[in-house]
Amino acid sequence: MEEIPVQDLFTVNNLWMMIATTMVFVMHLGFATLEAGLTRSKNTVNILFKNTIIPAIGLLSYAIVGFNLMYPGADFAGSFFGFAGFGLTLPEGWDTSNYNAGYTYFTDFIFQAMFAATAATIVSGAVAERVKLGPFITFSILYVAFIYPIVGMWKWGGGFLNTLETPFYDFAGSTIVHSVGGWGALVGAFLLGPRIGKYTPQGMKAMPGHNLPMATIGVFLLWFGWFGFNGGSVLSADPGLVSKVFVTTCLAAAAGAIGALIVSYLKFKNYDITMVLNGILAGLVGITAGADQMGVFDSIIIGVVGGALVVFGVVLFDKIKIDDPVGAISVHLVGGVWGTLAVGIFGDLAGFDQVISQLIGIGAVGLFCFVSAFLIFFILKKTVGIRVDEKEEIEGLDINEHSMRAYPDFATRD
């Protein structure tokens, strides 16, 4: 065997980044099964269709335009916007540590591309069961190809959030990924209005998810994927850092389950599996901004609070009649804001200046995403329309948009 010692560590680092990529890929299956499980069976094909097509579009659009918008490189980056041109162009030494100590150019691209589709997928859950397929895919393309990468550049591409005196900190994307999706989800759910029959003069009607095992599978797969999402965000296989991130991530998830269990039990005197599942996700979203900065105890607190907040969030959004079938806004927006703030409160970066920077980041990203999502959805609403008609919604999107049933062999309850 020839001796290539100098490349060994590079090979290990790159290997971890590639494996982390495959774990983040699994999150797309996690989102698909979670969302399908938490909605009604008459819309299941529609949800599967969206959640299969969005990653496909996300990967392709990120290759064509997104990657070079988000990471334009020093020559092209501004404070708010930069673009290095269409398509992927291999730089010199792309496959050696000359490109990066942790990974090759292609690994860089594919790891980042896996993140990109997440934003649109988060929106998908909140608008489920009544959004028109064509317009939603249009929204997704625009949101994934342009809005997500532009915001991402502000921090990870070297933009203005990274050059604040006390830089805004968002390790793996509580704000840059999850709240970007969360804002789109809020705007979409608001502009669409609630599902028919959800809020009536007699009160709120429960519209329970049709397949809770599938929802549970989804949450476990997301938890699994988060080891790659947060662990890969170390951008190398650094043993101390990645293993620490594993522990903080995992304990926050576990604590999120317990936080949601306690609050939902106290509020509803009931063991609600959907709250526990969303509590896990809120714990994960919450730890994401500071997974490398937190201690064991910090992580547990962040998770417990995240899990508790998700229960309050679900109740609150129902109170103001924002109909979010899967709880995506509570998990990704509330959880994302909480996690981003937590970086200023707990862990190695805690401090007043950091809190201010975190607020600036939350606000700037929120404003831009809210306005962008609003413009896209509003223009679509006023032109092609974004909501299926009443008959279609009542009968289900599967039979009307897809001429298919998800479970044609089984008799339904009504």
Place this chain on the structure above:
Amino acid sequence: MEEIPVQDLFTVNNLWMMIATTMVFVMHLGFATLEAGLTRSKNTVNILFKNTIIPAIGLLSYAIVGFNLMYPGADFAGSFFGFAGFGLTLPEGWDTSNYNAGYTYFTDFIFQAMFAATAATIVSGAVAERVKLGPFITFSILYVAFIYPIVGMWKWGGGFLNTLETPFYDFAGSTIVHSVGGWGALVGAFLLGPRIGKYTPQGMKAMPGHNLPMATIGVFLLWFGWFGFNGGSVLSADPGLVSKVFVTTCLAAAAGAIGALIVSYLKFKNYDITMVLNGILAGLVGITAGADQMGVFDSIIIGVVGGALVVFGVVLFDKIKIDDPVGAISVHLVGGVWGTLAVGIFGDLAGFDQVISQLIGIGAVGLFCFVSAFLIFFILKKTVGIRVDEKEEIEGLDINEHSMRAYPDFATRD
């Protein structure tokens, strides 16, 4: 790139241990789907709830108390008991090979923590469809936080089973993990009694699992996870040893399928998928104690016998009216005892002295777990009660303990 050659191998070893951790994590999803699939749909939410909360509690309690009970370190370890204090405390050099040639302190913790919840999850299957949620969670906390780590210390923490003249050998936990769960399962199923209507004067009534695809998914996920469970138990990425463990583990699983297929076909003249699935698991449990010690042929024999034993086990426990809805006792206790004994019969350690040591380990662990599980369950039974009332059991735990259905859209057969 700077040259850090001395840390290269450490980084690879640690990477494997972290990835193995994520694979063991997937086993919790495997258990959840297997157990839900093999039981009736009226209890599905309950099972998902248990199997989501138990890993969450397991991870947290292992951080708070379990890890330091199981691995107290030389200063605190006794022959039977040791404790290094509450919480996690980073030792000097925790993130370098000064801590361990194979992994960091945090990797050590999280890999071990993933194992811990397994024991309670195994019990969960045997007591399914009639155990009260609150008492079962109480049992789980006690079993995972105290019983499992104390037993684990006897061998892996340097206790008396490790210091026998011919040390008891249990590579990845046929006894230390699986039979610990199996004894709890046996005690739980015995103290609860069989499900209503299971054993009647007219004979045994089949209560078939409601979702066999989900059970199959569970077994494949467990098989996948076992590559991390056994492969990670090498405690480094040693190429020869880990790849050997992969081969022995995988062939034993395959042979377990064939063993169960043949015996169940001969006994019942039927191609029974649930027997094949449990045969795979029994093969895996069986190889676990000696996965690093066995040759190719040994592994196949161990798997075939394990798969055959599971069929006889299921029949036997039904005969003595121990009602185990998923076959957990046959898989984890019978399989675990078989695998532990097999270390004395096959492979590099085979010999009479080893058989004696294996019997000592099986007996000591069995006695302690049986008594502990009995005490916990018995006290719970005599105080708060461990079994739901008759109406609740007949209607299903989902509607009574959770006010939810797992599949609210589908019509049931009766």
Place this chain on the structure above:
Amino acid sequence: MEEIPVQDLFTVNNLWMMIATTMVFVMHLGFATLEAGLTRSKNTVNILFKNTIIPAIGLLSYAIVGFNLMYPGADFAGSFFGFAGFGLTLPEGWDTSNYNAGYTYFTDFIFQAMFAATAATIVSGAVAERVKLGPFITFSILYVAFIYPIVGMWKWGGGFLNTLETPFYDFAGSTIVHSVGGWGALVGAFLLGPRIGKYTPQGMKAMPGHNLPMATIGVFLLWFGWFGFNGGSVLSADPGLVSKVFVTTCLAAAAGAIGALIVSYLKFKNYDITMVLNGILAGLVGITAGADQMGVFDSIIIGVVGGALVVFGVVLFDKIKIDDPVGAISVHLVGGVWGTLAVGIFGDLAGFDQVISQLIGIGAVGLFCFVSAFLIFFILKKTVGIRVDEKEEIEGLDINEHSMRAYPDFATRD
């Protein structure tokens, strides 16, 4: 820590090959769920049974005979056939880079063994819902133990396809794996004839899959597994090569979804999730032969065309009344031929001579597999019969061959 620099890279390479092995293992779960999801619920247990037993048999038979048929080594290899004897025999230095710079002997075996069962699993989909269990398992054993390894040897074991003047090129097995399965699928579906009621004088009757979420889970798991299938075929953790293969593989899958979406929408004015799912698979099968040779743009074209071809394929085979319930022939045979040809048209090897060599490979493998599969199925048909009787087919195989239902709690639609 002792210094073992010379072994570091070997340990990393071997680690990647082991992890890739586990990913290919997951493909067996992917096939099981995809095939079960795309067929009717009355045959689900049967499909799960086949797809659990086949990998078990495949692993064992590959250990006993297949590995030494496919990789007989220089001493035993001929142009068309070679055999190094029964069982596995550890060579000197099997666990060091003396055996191979990328992996140990056991890693080599287990990675290759995971591929072997694939061929029979592909056939399984095409013959679903009417094939007799016993004869199909007989076919599988023969096909996996002999036909697949013999064909594999022609290229990967150093046989005549590898020694053509311009060697036939098949990076990870568009021909050597997927079309081997595809030819068996074609022969099986042809000799069995269509399912009762599929093609009537009034036209073709749709027989929709009973569980589209499960089919979607299957495709995502296959996509996940393909990172190991193609990425592992690099046979080391080479950062540049593996990351390139990740990108080409992933973009071809995404493009396959889009290709199938566009063509199926134009043809049927419908958003057909099953076409999109098969489009992803066809993109993956298509890129497999040249995943290491293609650029970003090439991969997208190969995927789009693969996705489009699968729609035409499904229509074509229905027109000629070859009843393939899951579209396996279109995905694996049409996609496999396309991908193999594409190596001559796109990427680094493109050229007329290469096209000729690719055609030779496609033809030689096709001829041998077609004839072998025909002989096996034909003899079985004329002796024990390969098709269940009419009553059994109409009632379902589950109740007749397994005395079980996959979902006993749920009421069916009719």
